[in-house]
Amino acid sequence: MADPIIHIAPAKINLALHVTRRREDGFHDLESLVVFAALADELEAVPDTVDSLTIVGPFSPGLASGDTNLVARAIAAFRARWPDAVATGLALRLTKNLPVAAGIGGGSADAAAALRLMVSQSGQAIAMSELSDLAARLGADVPACLVSAPLLARGVGELLEPLPEFPELHILLVNPMVPLATADVFRRLRAHDNYPLPALPSPLTRPVQLGIWLAETRNDLQPPAVKLVPVIGEIVDHLALAQGCMLARMSGSGATVFGLFGSSGQAHQAAQMMRAQNPEHWVAAAPLLLPHA
Template sequence: MADIVTQAAPAKINLALHVTRRREDGYHDLESLIVFADLCDELEASLAGSDSLIISGPFGGKLNAEPNNLVLRAVSAFRARWPELAPRGLALSLTKNLPVAAGIGGGSADAAAALRMLAGLSPVPIAVSDLSDLAAGLGADVPACLLSRPLLARGVGEILSPLQHFPGLFVTLVNPGVAVATADIFRRLRAHDNYPLPALPDPLTRPAQLGLWLAETRNDLEPPAIKLVPEIGIVIEEMAQTAGCILARMSGSGATVFGLFGAEGQAHDAAAQIRRLHPDYWVGTAPLLGAGN
């Protein structure tokens, strides 16, 4: 292998998220349109005698490198599944650029990056289906993050339908710096049997098509999250008022809010406006990764 190998861990955004059923095992069936932004954590690795992890970056202080860290769990799970294909040890370095417990993938994206890295280092190809099965054992969002492209997710997140077409769009993300536990949001969810997502236009190639479709959808986790963290609702209203905003909504279980835009300049202007209103909030803007990624 090269002296150092790298993998990006892009931010995951739930453009729409419907909770359709509470299962007997206590989990929930969901339907979600998921996209990924060109805003990433970064994972680097080099060969070593044993596994180790160093975490740095703007949000590195929010995490620790103990064995239960999702990156190390992903490496351990890969090695247990394919012991003959994994390096003996990896010195890993994670640059944490994205907020933690923010509804944008976070640890799941980092774990997926570790799996992609190990699959790339394997001397023989590993089937995507096998890698996805392993990813599902690490967390509900890890299989989607493994693909990091526009897709529909169903079940608890393990049933994935990648989209063949998706319009070029830009996103502005805002996080108020309040960590939200997913379990707390689900405990406050009033309805567990909401209707599923409407059928997507096919082919989905124009921003206007997506905007009309999104107008018929929701994030069912948004109302309980706003009750828990009122700042989320304030940012949604502020984002919705920015020029050219197609949709302002919370991603995942929060507290990150996204604004969706058809033009890069509009997304940057919205980011600047939110920064003026909330100089202490984390704000990022980037293009969405397309269907070909």
């Protein structure tokens, strides 16, 4: 039996997210500093006669593995765009290690991993620009998840500026296990024309530079999310008290809260504190992924 092809789908974290404009199509223009953690879903595949998808792992219950699943949609969209690129079918197995509807891009990251997997098995060259266009049609966060390295995202998430440098940092993620729909959060948003992100320092190589910059930023979706799920605000307040925590804030549209730390020891010590306070919460610490060489 052939060895499985494995691609990971790292958690996406919005360190800062400014909503700058409501567009005529009803969507919003955003500006966001996006990073990825060494915490991930895992997608593996072996050649088969037809494409199929099985979902396992701690967060698999209740997830549909049919045509509506983002991984299945990504595979189908890739085959429709490049019908002769991958000669065989693929039996796919997705291990869901990340919480669902948690503001850390789980489904989008899974779709991006599926696209990367298809490219790795392609018998023809696939232009990154065309792959990114296809990713954008699957979801606003999928193009960023294709990169899976520090970047600035603008527009609805399709305008990406990968960062050449980024400081080594560790992140702690805490999720209260309360799903939060993005549409519900945007419906509660009061201001739709906030000022954009300040310019990033260049070069951005030291944690203190990032900490100073982040102090001038926000997540504009955090206040409406806290109104819907008040425990998010409680987690932010508790995590901010952890020793060495540079910043505690909600990621994306929630409900995951992150804490930024300069060392692995500080992040894991804070994880122990947060688990002791709320054993039912999902708590995980990991280093951030650095820019691609």
